[in-house]
Amino acid sequence: MNIRSIYKEFYTKLIIATTFFIIMLSFIFYGFTRATIYEEIKDEMVKDAELIYRVSYDTGTNHANFNVITSNNVFVDLVKVEHLTTTRFTEYKKGKETFVELLYPFNFADQTFIKIVKNTTSQEKMLSRISNNLIFLIVGGAILIILYALAISKTLLLPILQLTSKLSKMNENFLEEINIKYLPIEFHPLANSINGLTNRIKTFVKYQKELFIGSAHELKTPLAVMKLKNEVTLMKKRDIEQYEDVLRLNINSINDMNKMITSFLDIGRQEGAQFEKPVEIDMIAFLESKLKDYKLLTTEKNINLEFFTNTDEFSTIIQPTLVVQIIQNFVQNAIKFSPKDSTIKVIAKKKNDTLKVSVIDEGSGIDENIDLFAPFKRVGNQAGAGLGLFLAKSAADALGAVINLKNRKDGSSGTVASIIFYSNPVCKVGKK
Numbered sequence: 001m002n003i004r005s006i007y008k009e010f011y012t013k014l015i016i017a018t019t020f021f022i023i024m025l026s027f028i029f030y031g032f033t034r035a036t037i038y039e040e041i042k043d044e045m046v047k048d049a050e051l052i053y054r055v056s057y058d059t060g061t062n063h064a065n066f067n068v069i070t071s072n073n074v075f076v077d078l079v080k081v082e083h084l085t086t087t088r089f090t091e092y093k094k095g096k097e098t099f100v101e102l103l104y105p106f107n108f109a110d111q112t113f114i115k116i117v118k119n120t121t122s123q124e125k126m127l128s129r130i131s132n133n134l135i136f137l138i139v140g141g142a143i144l145i146i147l148y149a150l151a152i153s154k155t156l157l158l159p160i161l162q163l164t165s166k167l168s169k170m171n172e173n174f175l176e177e178i179n180i181k182y183l184p185i186e187f188h189p190l191a192n193s194i195n196g197l198t199n200r201i202k203t204f205v206k207y208q209k210e211l212f213i214g215s216a217h218e219l220k221t222p223l224a225v226m227k228l229k230n231e232v233t234l235m236k237k238r239d240i241e242q243y244e245d246v247l248r249l250n251i252n253s254i255n256d257m258n259k260m261i262t263s264f265l266d267i268g269r270q271e272g273a274q275f276e277k278p279v280e281i282d283m284i285a286f287l288e289s290k291l292k293d294y295k296l297l298t299t300e301k302n303i304n305l306e307f308f309t310n311t312d313e314f315s316t317i318i319q320p321t322l323v324v325q326i327i328q329n330f331v332q333n334a335i336k337f338s339p340k341d342s343t344i345k346v347i348a349k350k351k352n353d354t355l356k357v358s359v360i361d362e363g364s365g366i367d368e369n370i371d372l373f374a375p376f377k378r379v380g381n382q383a384g385a386g387l388g389l390f391l392a393k394s395a396a397d398a399l400g401a402v403i404n405l406k407n408r409k410d411g412s413s414g415t416v417a418s419i420i421f422y423s424n425p426v427c428k429v430g431k432k
Helices: 006-059 121-168 185-233 240-273 283-298 320-337 388-399
Strands: 074-080 088-094 097-107 112-119 279-282 304-309 311-318 343-351 354-360 402-407 415-422 428-431
Touching: 006 074, 006 097, 006 112, 006 121, 097 121, 121 185, 185 240, 279 283, 283 304, 283 311, 283 320, 283 343, 283 354, 311 320, 311 343, 311 354, 311 415, 320 343, 320 354, 320 388, 320 415, 388 402
Parallel strands: 304 343
Antiparallel strands: 074 112, 088 097, 097 112, 279 311, 311 428, 343 354, 354 415, 402 415
């Protein structure tokens, strides 16, 4: 199995890229230096040839009376060259010495050229020293590059290593947020996402523990009552009415436990609904359709259910089953805790790329110091398993929505249950 290492890949690519850059820069520098030196040599040779040409021309010098000039580094002569019509430079090597030869036109009529040969061995030695120095520079630079690449790789990967170390130590009993204060700004979105996920996991673990303990307690209590009542009844013979009372008590307790088990099954179904394939729906039309069904639930208490919105359309991709669980729970709770002949308002308000759906009742309100989204938390003496808001919160978390439960702030008694849905790139919104 080929195990990839970001650290190894990063410093390897950095070393290769930087070393290649230095080598290319060295070749360019050497080529530029050599070209510059030889350009100067050739320019000087052309100037010398022009000077010789002018002097020889003025004095009427020809091939027969031309004086050959020889010095340590330069040789000048007048030679005949056929089929050459322009200046020509030639570089060649003789033994360990190097030369540059210039043929400069003198008289095209008799095809004579001024020949200047310059010894460039000293310049080649200088270029050789420069080349050797560049090799040492490349080798030394490569060593420094390796050290730098290793150091910079560790520095850049340090935040990732810190995050990895932090996450590897986490478990359900140790969930701690990551402090972004000492992280580079580029890692803040990742750290914030991890912190958000950590908080959700903490809440999930907390609620799951409460659910486990609460469910055991909620089922154990009626069983204990039934057992005790049956034992007391069997201690002596009783009238048939007393036996019937015990049986009715047992049936009521069984019904309550059935309701509790149904709520547990709802939790299982909701976890399955989280894997439901999201579809594109118009939330406004979807809410209007569901609220028409919910109006049937308000007839017994003669409650008026009203719907208000500031937008004609809010299309998004979402799991409809989870949305139904949330809205249905809000409306059912509002009906349960609202007095007769009251009004329940459902308001869908679009703002930017979000849709806030609020269900406002005229009940007695809630104690905001109690976490009503935890399992088995109940308000007042109303019957129920206390799992409805827990299911709504779980569904909202699965949708990435924000759910809230507060008392009304407009001076009237009652509760405001709200959820904020966030749009996605395919959303299309319209305003009235």
